[in-house]
Amino acid sequence: MALTTDIWAVTPSFSATLYRAGAAISGAGDITLLTNQPLDNGAGYQILFTCAGDATAATFTITGYKVGDLTQSVTTETVDGVDTDTATSTNYYSRITSISSDAAVATNVSIGNAIADGTALPRARMKGFYFVGSAGAGSVTLTLNGNAASDRVLLSIATPAAVESQQMALPGDGILINGTDALASFGVLTQTAAVTSLTVFCG
Numbered sequence: 001m002a003l004t005t006d007i008w009a010v011t012p013s014f015s016a017t018l019y020r021a022g023a024a025i026s027g028a029g030d031i032t033l034l035t036n037q038p039l040d041n042g043a044g045y046q047i048l049f050t051c052a053g054d055a056t057a058a059t060f061t062i063t064g065y066k067v068g069d070l071t072q073s074v075t076t077e078t079v080d081g082v083d084t085d086t087a088t089s090t091n092y093y094s095r096i097t098s099i100s101s102d103a104a105v106a107t108n109v110s111i112g113n114a115i116a117d118g119t120a121l122p123r124a125r126m127k128g129f130y131f132v133g134s135a136g137a138g139s140v141t142l143t144l145n146g147n148a149a150s151d152r153v154l155l156s157i158a159t160p161a162a163v164e165s166q167q168m169a170l171p172g173d174g175i176l177i178n179g180t181d182a183l184a185s186f187g188v189l190t191q192t193a194a195v196t197s198l199t200v201f202c203g
Contacts, residue, residue, distance in 0.1 A: 068186030138194030
């Protein structure tokens, strides 16, 4: 008799306005979001703030749940406003309870995510993936507990410079995303802009 396991899929989506379209902030308090959980099964993103002008008088506070945190503790993080630039959270969030500002901001502020920061996956086994490539060469990379150069690379696949789709099933039980911290292990899956669509299968 064959053994069966639950499989779930993640299809990352990147937009500078994923959580909030660009608009001024009328005053201190919670910011209305378009969504507070863009992915299921504990996956998530870093939070990107894009300020069209000077927002340095404001500090943004993110409250939510970090990807991979099995304690289910609510985390609070602050991100300083910037002047005609972007600022990014340190943590990857699977669900956002709230994002607030401590001051009004006259310039447009949008809240979203960036393809360069990737998608965080909780402790799981990556079973395979499907991607669509563009005319330029690209890559798909899975790193443990972040996407910095110092983080351990679990998988790195070069995608061809061709407009085509490919599916890859990983052998055995797949790749276990499991760091040294059993209560807060996660992996970050990054794709270059040449990879126009990516779906990952985990279990």
